[in-house]
Amino acid sequence: MSAATAFQKVILALHAALAKEPALAGGRVFINRMRPLAASDATAIVVRLEGTRGRESVLGARDWTTLISVECYGRTVGATTAEAAADALVAAAWTRLAALQAPDLGLMEIGVESEIDWLRDADATSEVCVVIRLTATHRTPYESLTPWPT
Numbered sequence: 001m002s003a004a005t006a007f008q009k010v011i012l013a014l015h016a017a018l019a020k021e022p023a024l025a026g027g028r029v030f031i032n033r034m035r036p037l038a039a040s041d042a043t044a045i046v047v048r049l050e051g052t053r054g055r056e057s058v059l060g061a062r063d064w065t066t067l068i069s070v071e072c073y074g075r076t077v078g079a080t081t082a083e084a085a086a087d088a089l090v091a092a093a094w095t096r097l098a099a100l101q102a103p104d105l106g107l108m109e110i111g112v113e114s115e116i117d118w119l120r121d122a123d124a125t126s127e128v129c130v131v132i133r134l135t136a137t138h139r140t141p142y143e144s145l146t147p148w149p150t
Helices: 006-019 082-098
Strands: 029-031 043-058 061-075 109-120 127-141
Touching (some): 006 043, 006 082, 006 127, 043 082, 061 082
Parallel strands (some): 029 043
Antiparallel strands (some): 061 127, 109 127
């Protein structure tokens, strides 16, 4: 089995940043999960790889721009509405994401996009998902997808 790709390294680093103590969403921080909330959970976060675009290769290296979404889920539980649960979670996630430093994650650059999406379930009351997008710039050797040596 080969080493993890640079893309896996990026997603694992972002997951670790959101799951570090004090963990957001009560520690329910997942990678690429399709069903993030159990029936009893009020909140959860999913870090998802959206896509990657390579740029021109120079001197044996290829630079990549990878789009990552951070989905903050809230569900109505007791007196707390889905909107309120998701709003509090996205505020905490934004604070943590905005403080990230690219070198600490093994990246060349990381940026939080200036667009946030609010998605609601069919009845618009029981579950809300707020999506923050990040752009990560990183490098691999030209001949492989392994992370560039740091």
